[in-house]
Amino acid sequence: MSPTDILRLLLKNWKLLLAVPLALGGSLFYFTRHEAKSYASETTIYTGIASGYSLTGNSESDYFRTSNAFDNLLSLIKSRETKEQAACYLLASHLQLKELDATQLSWASLSRMRALLPAALRRQLTGPTLAATQRNVTAYASANDTNELYRLLNSHDPVYSVEALGKVNATRINSSDLIKLELETEDAAICRATLALTTQVFLAEYRSLRMSQTAAVIRYYEVESEKALKRLNDAEEKFLVFNRDNNIINYYEQTKYIAGEREYLYSDINKIEMQYAGALASLAAVDKKLAGRGASLLSSAELLRQRKHLESLNTEIANQQLFARQQETDAAPRTQQLQVQAAETVLAIRTTLNDHYAQLNSVEGIPSKGLLDEWVKNMLEATENKAKLEVMGRRKGEFMAEYHKMAPLGAMLKRIEREIDLTQKTYFALFTSLNDSKASQQNNELTTNLKIVAPPFLPSQDKGGKRLMLVAGGAFGGFFFVAATLLGMGLLDKSLRMPAVAQAQTGLPVLGLLPAHPTHPFKKTKKPAQASKLRDHSYEHAAAEHLARQVLRRVSAVPARPFVAGVLSPLRQEGKTTVVQSLAHSCNAGGLPTLALYPEGTDAGPANDYTRYYSPAQATLHRWNLAELTQPRAADVQLVLIEFPALLEATYPVTLFPELSLVLLTLKASRSWKPTDQQAVADLRAATAAPVEIVLCGVARYDSTDLIIPIEKSKTA
Known part of the structure; x- marks a missing residue:
C-alpha cells in the first residue's frame, strides 16, 4: 500500500x-476517579567503596572490584531477608503505638492494621519495649508457615508484605560513592518509616556480614598460631635437652676445634716419632762404641733409678704441655717446676756417671767421657720423645673417641635444628596472617561504617496520580x-476495492464505477429541485455521469444503429440492474433514446417503450436473436442495454453475444477475483468479439479518486 x-x-x-x-x-477516566494518592521519599547513603580511606591509605581505583562491591550492596538491600526483617520491624513499630501518631502512620492505616490482626494476637505480640516487640514479631512470623504473620508477609498487602518492601528502589548515583533509596506509597508517614527501617536493617546486615568473614579467619589463625608456638617450644626444649645431655655448647665450633687439634696432634706425633727414632739410633751407636766396658756403668741401680725418674718427669712435662694447649689453661708454673726437676735429675745422672767413671778412653781411642756425654744427650732426647709419644698416643685415642662421639650427633642435631626452623617459619607465617586478618578486621570496621547523608523525609505533598497518563495512554493505545x-486488514484485503486494483487483478480495463449506496435517478422526490441540486454535487451523480459519458463515447464511435451493450456478472447481486438503470436514465436524459432489457423477475420498474423484460430460458431455448428479443422496438432507439443472468449461476442466451457491441462486466468492489471468474471471462470472449470492460460497483468515495473527479472540483478547476 x-x-x-x-x-x-x-x-x-x-x-x-x-x-x-x-x-x-x-x-479509564471513569474507572480511575477513585485513584489513591501517592507519596514519595528518598534517602542517600555514603559508602566510601570507590574513593574512601582505609588503613592502607586511599582505596585503589579498580572498576571491576568497585562494581562488584556495589552489586553486592544493592543485592543485599533487595534481598528477601532484608525485606522480611524490615516488614517485621515496621509492623512492630505500629503495634507499639498506644494511640495515633501522625508521624508514624495515618488513621486509615492504623485502622487497617487493626483490622488485619486480631486484638488477641496484637496483645500477644506487643512487648514492654520496641526491641521486645520486634523479637516477638520476628519469632512468631518464622515459627511456621501457617500463622497470620507469615501469610501477611507473603501476601499482596501494600504495607507489611515482602512485595510492598520490594518497591524500595536502590540505585547508585552515577559513578559516586553514594546510594539512593526511593519509595512511593499511599501513606506519607509509612513511606518515611519504611525507608528508615530498610536502611537500618541492611546497614546492620552489611556490617555483620563483613565482620563475620574476618572473625572466622581470625579464630582460625589464632588456634593455628597457638599450635605452632607449642610445637616450636617443644622443639627448642628438645634441642636444649640434647645439647645438655651431650655437653654441646656450640657443635660446629667444637667439631672444628677437634678436627684442628687432631691434625695438629698427628703432625706432632710424626715429628716426634722421627726425633725419637733418631735419638734411639744415636743412642745405639754410642752403646756400640762403649762396647762392654760401659755396660756395667750404665746398668747400675742408681743410674736406672735416675733414668726412670727422668722418664716420669718428661711424661708429666709432655702431659702438661699438651693439655695446656688443648684446654687453653695456664700451666706454665707447673711446667717450669717439672723442667727444673728434670734438669736436676739430668745433673744427678751426670754426677753419677762422673763418680763411677773408671776408664778414660774407648776402644777406638775416643775419650770415654765424651761418649758418656753423648750418651746422656741421646738418652735425654730419646726419653723425652718417648714420653711425648706415650702421651700423644693416649691423646690420640681420646681424640678418636671424641670424634666418633661427635660425628653421629651432627645428624641428630641437624634434624632438630631443621624441625625448629620449619616450626618457626610456620609460626611466623601464621602470626603474620593473624596480624593481617586483624588489620583487615579493623579496616572493615572503618569501611563498613556507612553514613546516612540524607535521611528519609516526610513528604508533605502527593506526587499526583497517573490518571492523566493512563487516560492519554489508553486513548493513544486505542x-x-x-x-x-485497519492497516493490517488493508494489507490482507484481496478485494477489488478500487479501479486500479480491479484492473491489475482481472487484466480488464475499468470503464466506470458506481458508489456503494447509489442514488436511483428514476425515483421521484418530493422536492425535485432540491434533490437535483444535491445529486449534481454528489459523488453518486458524478459516478453515473462518468459511466454514461464512457458509454456514449463508445456509441458515437460506432456508426451502426442500434448500439448493443450487454451487462453481465459472474454472480448474482453484483449491480447489473443498477448499472442498466443508471445508464438508461442518464442516456435518455441526455437525448439518446435507450432501451433497457431486464430478465424476468427483476425489479426495474414498470415496463414501457424503453423498459422491457424477457425470459432468459426462452431466449436460450429458441435461440432468439436481437431482433426477436427487442420486437416490437421503438423506432428511435439508438442504444440497447441487455442485462444477462449471472454467468456462473444461471442459463443465458449465448446467441445474443455475437450481436453485442460492448460487454460491461459488473463486479462488486467487496469481492475478490477468483479463477472461476477468469474462466467465465475467457468463455465470454470466445463467444463474442465485443470488448469486455468492467463496471465496479459498491466503490467507496475514497477509493474512486483515481477514476472519478467530483463535479464540484471540476467546476472549480
Missing part, C-alpha cells in the same frame, strides 16, 4: 479511529490499535 492508500484508508474510517480512543479514554488493525 502506498502512503496515499494508507491515508485514504484512515480517512475512510475516521469515525472508528475517533470513537475507540474516546471510549477507552473515557472508560487509536494505535484501531489504525494497526
Whole structure:
C-alpha cells in the first residue's frame, strides 16, 4: 500500500479511529476517579567503596572490584531477608503505638492494621519495649508457615508484605560513592518509616556480614598460631635437652676445634716419632762404641733409678704441655717446676756417671767421657720423645673417641635444628596472617561504617496520580490499535476495492464505477429541485455521469444503429440492474433514446417503450436473436442495454453475444477475483468479439479518486 492508500484508508474510517480512543479514554477516566494518592521519599547513603580511606591509605581505583562491591550492596538491600526483617520491624513499630501518631502512620492505616490482626494476637505480640516487640514479631512470623504473620508477609498487602518492601528502589548515583533509596506509597508517614527501617536493617546486615568473614579467619589463625608456638617450644626444649645431655655448647665450633687439634696432634706425633727414632739410633751407636766396658756403668741401680725418674718427669712435662694447649689453661708454673726437676735429675745422672767413671778412653781411642756425654744427650732426647709419644698416643685415642662421639650427633642435631626452623617459619607465617586478618578486621570496621547523608523525609505533598497518563495512554493505545488493525486488514484485503486494483487483478480495463449506496435517478422526490441540486454535487451523480459519458463515447464511435451493450456478472447481486438503470436514465436524459432489457423477475420498474423484460430460458431455448428479443422496438432507439443472468449461476442466451457491441462486466468492489471468474471471462470472449470492460460497483468515495473527479472540483478547476 502506498502512503496515499494508507491515508485514504484512515480517512475512510475516521469515525472508528475517533470513537475507540474516546471510549477507552473515557472508560479509564471513569474507572480511575477513585485513584489513591501517592507519596514519595528518598534517602542517600555514603559508602566510601570507590574513593574512601582505609588503613592502607586511599582505596585503589579498580572498576571491576568497585562494581562488584556495589552489586553486592544493592543485592543485599533487595534481598528477601532484608525485606522480611524490615516488614517485621515496621509492623512492630505500629503495634507499639498506644494511640495515633501522625508521624508514624495515618488513621486509615492504623485502622487497617487493626483490622488485619486480631486484638488477641496484637496483645500477644506487643512487648514492654520496641526491641521486645520486634523479637516477638520476628519469632512468631518464622515459627511456621501457617500463622497470620507469615501469610501477611507473603501476601499482596501494600504495607507489611515482602512485595510492598520490594518497591524500595536502590540505585547508585552515577559513578559516586553514594546510594539512593526511593519509595512511593499511599501513606506519607509509612513511606518515611519504611525507608528508615530498610536502611537500618541492611546497614546492620552489611556490617555483620563483613565482620563475620574476618572473625572466622581470625579464630582460625589464632588456634593455628597457638599450635605452632607449642610445637616450636617443644622443639627448642628438645634441642636444649640434647645439647645438655651431650655437653654441646656450640657443635660446629667444637667439631672444628677437634678436627684442628687432631691434625695438629698427628703432625706432632710424626715429628716426634722421627726425633725419637733418631735419638734411639744415636743412642745405639754410642752403646756400640762403649762396647762392654760401659755396660756395667750404665746398668747400675742408681743410674736406672735416675733414668726412670727422668722418664716420669718428661711424661708429666709432655702431659702438661699438651693439655695446656688443648684446654687453653695456664700451666706454665707447673711446667717450669717439672723442667727444673728434670734438669736436676739430668745433673744427678751426670754426677753419677762422673763418680763411677773408671776408664778414660774407648776402644777406638775416643775419650770415654765424651761418649758418656753423648750418651746422656741421646738418652735425654730419646726419653723425652718417648714420653711425648706415650702421651700423644693416649691423646690420640681420646681424640678418636671424641670424634666418633661427635660425628653421629651432627645428624641428630641437624634434624632438630631443621624441625625448629620449619616450626618457626610456620609460626611466623601464621602470626603474620593473624596480624593481617586483624588489620583487615579493623579496616572493615572503618569501611563498613556507612553514613546516612540524607535521611528519609516526610513528604508533605502527593506526587499526583497517573490518571492523566493512563487516560492519554489508553486513548493513544486505542487509536494505535484501531489504525494497526485497519492497516493490517488493508494489507490482507484481496478485494477489488478500487479501479486500479480491479484492473491489475482481472487484466480488464475499468470503464466506470458506481458508489456503494447509489442514488436511483428514476425515483421521484418530493422536492425535485432540491434533490437535483444535491445529486449534481454528489459523488453518486458524478459516478453515473462518468459511466454514461464512457458509454456514449463508445456509441458515437460506432456508426451502426442500434448500439448493443450487454451487462453481465459472474454472480448474482453484483449491480447489473443498477448499472442498466443508471445508464438508461442518464442516456435518455441526455437525448439518446435507450432501451433497457431486464430478465424476468427483476425489479426495474414498470415496463414501457424503453423498459422491457424477457425470459432468459426462452431466449436460450429458441435461440432468439436481437431482433426477436427487442420486437416490437421503438423506432428511435439508438442504444440497447441487455442485462444477462449471472454467468456462473444461471442459463443465458449465448446467441445474443455475437450481436453485442460492448460487454460491461459488473463486479462488486467487496469481492475478490477468483479463477472461476477468469474462466467465465475467457468463455465470454470466445463467444463474442465485443470488448469486455468492467463496471465496479459498491466503490467507496475514497477509493474512486483515481477514476472519478467530483463535479464540484471540476467546476472549480
